[in-house]
Amino acid sequence: QQQVKQSPQSLIVQKGGISIINCAYENTAFDYFPWYQQFPGKGPALLIAIRPDVSEKKEGRFTISFNKSAKQFSLHIMDSQPGDSATYFCAATPTNSGGSNYKLTFGKGTLLTVNP
Amino acid sequence: KAGVTQTPRYLIKTRGQQVTLSCSPISGHRSVSWYQQTPGQGLQFLFEYFSETQRNKGNFPGRFSGRQFSNSRSEMNVSTLELGDSALYLCASSLAVTGGGYTFGSGTRLTVV
Numbered sequence: 001q002q003q004v005k006q007s008p009q010s011l012i013v014q015k016g017g018i019s020i021i022n023c024a025y026e027n028t029a030f031d032y033f034p035w036y037q038q039f040p041g042k043g044p045a046l047l048i049a050i051r052p053d054v055s056e057k058k059e060g061r062f063t064i065s066f067n068k069s070a071k072q073f074s075l076h077i078m079d080s081q082p083g084d085s086a087t088y089f090c091a092a093t094p095t096n097s098g099g100s101n102y103k104l105t106f107g108k109g110t111l112l113t114v115n116p
Numbered sequence: 117k118a119g120v121t122q123t124p125r126y127l128i129k130t131r132g133q134q135v136t137l138s139c140s141p142i143s144g145h146r147s148v149s150w151y152q153q154t155p156g157q158g159l160q161f162l163f164e165y166f167s168e169t170q171r172n173k174g175n176f177p178g179r180f181s182g183r184q185f186s187n188s189r190s191e192m193n194v195s196t197l198e199l200g201d202s203a204l205y206l207c208a209s210s211l212a213v214t215g216g217g218y219t220f221g222s223g224t225r226l227t228v229v
Contacts, residue, residue, distance in 0.1 A: 032216040043120075043206050043220035044159070089159065093215050100214040102172045103149060106159040 003027050006090050006107025013114050019077040021110045023090035026071065029099045030092040035064065035075045038087045038109075047088075048075075080114045087111050118143065120209050120221035128227045134195040137224045141188050141209030148190040149218065150182060153204040162205075165190055166213070197228045 005024045013019045025033075031052055036044035050057045050064040050073065057064045063076040077084055091104040121140040129135050141148050149164035161174040165184035182192040188209075194201055204225050208218040 034216075034218070036220070041222075043222045046219060049216070095212065095215040097214050102147065102164040102166070102215050103161040103174070104151075104159075104208075104218060105161075108158045
Protein backbone atom coordinates (compact mmCIF):
# COMPACT_ATOMS: atom_id res chain seq x y z
CA GLN A 1 0.00 0.00 0.00
CA GLN A 2 1.63 3.19 -1.21
CA GLN A 3 0.53 5.85 1.22
CA VAL A 4 2.43 8.71 -0.43
CA LYS A 5 2.17 9.10 -4.19
CA GLN A 6 4.71 11.33 -5.93
CA SER A 7 4.71 12.70 -9.44
CA PRO A 8 6.26 13.11 -11.91
CA GLN A 9 8.89 10.34 -11.90
CA SER A 10 11.23 12.57 -13.85
CA LEU A 11 11.32 16.23 -14.75
CA ILE A 12 13.48 18.27 -17.11
CA VAL A 13 13.58 22.03 -16.63
CA GLN A 14 15.61 24.79 -18.21
CA LYS A 15 17.89 26.92 -16.07
CA GLY A 16 15.92 29.71 -14.49
CA GLY A 17 12.62 27.86 -14.77
CA ILE A 18 10.27 26.63 -12.06
CA SER A 19 10.34 22.97 -11.02
CA ILE A 20 7.15 21.58 -9.49
CA ILE A 21 6.85 18.18 -7.82
CA ASN A 22 3.58 16.93 -6.39
CA CYS A 23 2.69 14.48 -3.63
CA ALA A 24 -0.57 13.10 -2.32
CA TYR A 25 -1.12 11.19 0.89
CA GLU A 26 -3.85 9.00 2.30
CA ASN A 27 -3.20 8.76 6.03
CA THR A 28 -4.92 11.66 7.80
CA ALA A 29 -2.73 11.04 10.84
CA PHE A 30 0.28 12.43 8.97
CA ASP A 31 1.23 15.82 10.37
CA TYR A 32 4.83 16.35 9.29
CA PHE A 33 5.75 16.58 5.62
CA PRO A 34 9.44 16.91 4.71
CA TRP A 35 11.12 17.07 1.34
CA TYR A 36 14.52 15.50 0.84
CA GLN A 37 17.13 16.06 -1.87
CA GLN A 38 19.48 13.25 -2.78
CA PHE A 39 22.58 13.39 -4.95
CA PRO A 40 24.18 10.21 -6.34
CA GLY A 41 26.23 8.42 -3.71
CA LYS A 42 24.83 10.51 -0.87
CA GLY A 43 22.08 10.11 1.67
CA PRO A 44 18.88 12.18 1.47
CA ALA A 45 19.31 15.70 2.83
CA LEU A 46 16.39 17.53 4.42
CA LEU A 47 15.41 20.52 2.27
CA ILE A 48 12.30 21.91 3.86
CA ALA A 49 9.37 20.60 5.90
CA ILE A 50 5.82 21.73 6.66
CA ARG A 51 3.06 20.97 9.15
CA PRO A 52 -0.65 21.15 8.24
CA ASP A 53 -1.32 24.29 10.26
CA VAL A 54 0.16 26.42 7.44
CA SER A 55 -0.59 26.37 3.72
CA GLU A 56 2.80 27.50 2.50
CA LYS A 57 6.38 27.62 3.67
CA LYS A 58 9.25 29.26 1.84
CA GLU A 59 12.98 28.89 2.34
CA GLY A 60 15.08 30.64 -0.25
CA ARG A 61 14.19 29.30 -3.69
CA PHE A 62 12.25 26.35 -2.22
CA THR A 63 8.54 26.56 -1.35
CA ILE A 64 6.15 23.93 -0.05
CA SER A 65 2.47 24.42 -0.79
CA PHE A 66 0.08 22.37 1.35
CA ASN A 67 -3.60 21.59 0.75
CA LYS A 68 -4.99 19.78 3.77
CA SER A 69 -8.48 19.20 2.38
CA ALA A 70 -7.11 17.63 -0.80
CA LYS A 71 -4.38 15.80 1.10
CA GLN A 72 -1.78 17.11 -1.30
CA PHE A 73 1.49 19.00 -1.02
CA SER A 74 4.01 20.18 -3.55
CA LEU A 75 7.55 21.45 -3.83
CA HIS A 76 8.31 24.46 -6.00
CA ILE A 77 11.89 25.27 -6.92
CA MET A 78 12.14 28.79 -8.27
CA ASP A 79 14.95 29.90 -10.60
CA SER A 80 16.08 26.28 -10.99
CA GLN A 81 19.84 25.81 -11.39
CA PRO A 82 21.92 22.94 -12.82
CA GLY A 83 23.18 22.32 -9.28
CA ASP A 84 19.59 21.47 -8.29
CA SER A 85 19.76 18.38 -10.50
CA ALA A 86 19.10 15.55 -8.05
CA THR A 87 16.40 13.15 -6.92
CA TYR A 88 13.72 14.67 -4.70
CA PHE A 89 11.62 12.69 -2.26
CA CYS A 90 8.52 13.77 -0.42
CA ALA A 91 7.72 12.04 2.85
CA ALA A 92 5.19 12.06 5.64
CA THR A 93 4.86 10.87 9.20
CA PRO A 94 2.58 11.34 12.20
CA THR A 95 4.37 13.04 15.11
CA ASN A 96 1.69 13.53 17.72
CA SER A 97 2.36 11.47 20.81
CA GLY A 98 -0.89 9.54 20.41
CA GLY A 99 -0.27 8.36 16.88
CA SER A 100 3.41 8.61 16.15
CA ASN A 101 4.84 5.59 14.36
CA TYR A 102 8.44 6.86 14.35
CA LYS A 103 8.98 6.32 10.63
CA LEU A 104 8.90 8.29 7.41
CA THR A 105 6.76 7.07 4.54
CA PHE A 106 8.42 8.17 1.32
CA GLY A 107 7.20 8.87 -2.17
CA LYS A 108 8.98 7.05 -5.00
CA GLY A 109 11.11 10.06 -5.91
CA THR A 110 11.44 12.52 -8.79
CA LEU A 111 14.63 12.76 -10.83
CA LEU A 112 15.07 16.45 -11.64
CA THR A 113 17.39 17.52 -14.44
CA VAL A 114 18.04 21.22 -14.91
CA ASN A 115 19.59 21.99 -18.28
CA PRO A 116 22.01 24.91 -18.54
CA LYS B 117 28.52 19.63 14.61
CA ALA B 118 29.15 16.16 13.19
CA GLY B 119 26.40 14.59 11.14
CA VAL B 120 25.18 11.02 11.09
CA THR B 121 28.11 8.70 10.50
CA GLN B 122 27.71 5.31 8.89
CA THR B 123 30.41 2.70 8.54
CA PRO B 124 31.54 1.11 6.40
CA ARG B 125 30.65 3.06 3.26
CA TYR B 126 30.91 0.05 0.99
CA LEU B 127 30.66 -3.68 1.55
CA ILE B 128 30.80 -6.70 -0.72
CA LYS B 129 29.54 -9.93 0.79
CA THR B 130 28.82 -13.40 -0.49
CA ARG B 131 25.35 -14.92 -0.46
CA GLY B 132 24.76 -16.75 2.81
CA GLN B 133 27.11 -14.59 4.87
CA GLN B 134 26.03 -12.13 7.51
CA VAL B 135 26.85 -8.43 7.82
CA THR B 136 26.78 -5.77 10.50
CA LEU B 137 26.41 -2.08 9.71
CA SER B 138 27.08 0.72 12.16
CA CYS B 139 25.52 4.13 12.69
CA SER B 140 26.57 6.98 14.99
CA PRO B 141 23.79 9.56 15.35
CA ILE B 142 24.15 13.29 15.76
CA SER B 143 25.20 14.10 19.30
CA GLY B 144 22.13 14.37 21.50
CA HIS B 145 19.84 12.50 19.12
CA ARG B 146 18.32 9.48 20.83
CA SER B 147 16.16 8.23 17.96
CA VAL B 148 17.88 6.17 15.28
CA SER B 149 16.08 4.61 12.36
CA TRP B 150 17.19 2.49 9.42
CA TYR B 151 15.99 2.45 5.83
CA GLN B 152 16.75 0.31 2.80
CA GLN B 153 16.96 2.06 -0.55
CA THR B 154 16.73 0.18 -3.83
CA PRO B 155 15.90 1.38 -7.36
CA GLY B 156 12.79 -0.78 -7.49
CA GLN B 157 11.30 -0.31 -4.03
CA GLY B 158 12.59 3.13 -3.13
CA LEU B 159 13.11 3.99 0.53
CA GLN B 160 11.66 1.43 2.88
CA PHE B 161 11.61 1.59 6.67
CA LEU B 162 13.43 -1.16 8.53
CA PHE B 163 13.22 -0.22 12.22
CA GLU B 164 13.52 2.59 14.74
CA TYR B 165 15.15 2.69 18.15
CA PHE B 166 14.86 5.15 21.00
CA SER B 167 16.78 4.80 24.23
CA GLU B 168 17.76 1.22 23.34
CA THR B 169 14.14 0.19 22.69
CA GLN B 170 12.77 -0.78 19.30
CA ARG B 171 9.59 1.24 18.83
CA ASN B 172 8.65 0.19 15.32
CA LYS B 173 9.65 -2.39 12.75
CA GLY B 174 9.01 -2.50 9.02
CA ASN B 175 7.93 -5.42 6.88
CA PHE B 176 11.24 -7.18 6.53
CA PRO B 177 12.08 -10.79 7.33
CA GLY B 178 13.61 -11.75 10.65
CA ARG B 179 17.04 -11.92 9.01
CA PHE B 180 17.12 -8.17 9.49
CA SER B 181 17.74 -7.11 13.06
CA GLY B 182 19.11 -4.15 14.91
CA ARG B 183 20.02 -2.79 18.26
CA GLN B 184 20.89 0.47 19.95
CA PHE B 185 23.48 1.03 22.60
CA SER B 186 23.34 3.28 25.65
CA ASN B 187 25.33 5.97 23.79
CA SER B 188 22.62 5.95 21.05
CA ARG B 189 24.90 4.32 18.48
CA SER B 190 23.08 1.68 16.51
CA GLU B 191 23.91 -1.40 14.52
CA MET B 192 21.89 -3.43 12.09
CA ASN B 193 22.59 -7.00 11.17
CA VAL B 194 21.52 -9.01 8.18
CA SER B 195 22.02 -12.75 8.38
CA THR B 196 22.02 -15.32 5.58
CA LEU B 197 22.44 -12.68 2.91
CA GLU B 198 20.50 -12.95 -0.32
CA LEU B 199 21.22 -11.31 -3.67
CA GLY B 200 18.12 -9.16 -3.16
CA ASP B 201 19.62 -7.61 -0.04
CA SER B 202 21.94 -5.56 -2.24
CA ALA B 203 20.97 -1.99 -1.48
CA LEU B 204 21.96 1.30 0.09
CA TYR B 205 21.27 1.11 3.81
CA LEU B 206 20.58 4.48 5.37
CA CYS B 207 20.54 5.49 8.98
CA ALA B 208 18.70 8.57 10.22
CA SER B 209 18.72 10.22 13.61
CA SER B 210 16.27 12.60 15.23
CA LEU B 211 16.13 14.82 18.27
CA ALA B 212 12.34 14.70 18.43
CA VAL B 213 10.86 12.15 20.81
CA THR B 214 7.73 11.59 18.72
CA GLY B 215 9.30 11.70 15.27
CA GLY B 216 10.16 14.23 12.59
CA GLY B 217 13.36 16.14 11.92
CA TYR B 218 15.22 13.13 10.60
CA THR B 219 18.81 13.65 9.42
CA PHE B 220 20.28 10.93 7.23
CA GLY B 221 23.79 9.62 6.92
CA SER B 222 25.47 8.88 3.59
CA GLY B 223 24.62 5.22 3.84
CA THR B 224 26.35 1.89 3.45
CA ARG B 225 26.32 0.42 -0.03
CA LEU B 226 25.96 -3.37 0.37
CA THR B 227 26.55 -5.62 -2.60
CA VAL B 228 25.78 -9.32 -2.27
CA VAL B 229 27.42 -11.57 -4.85
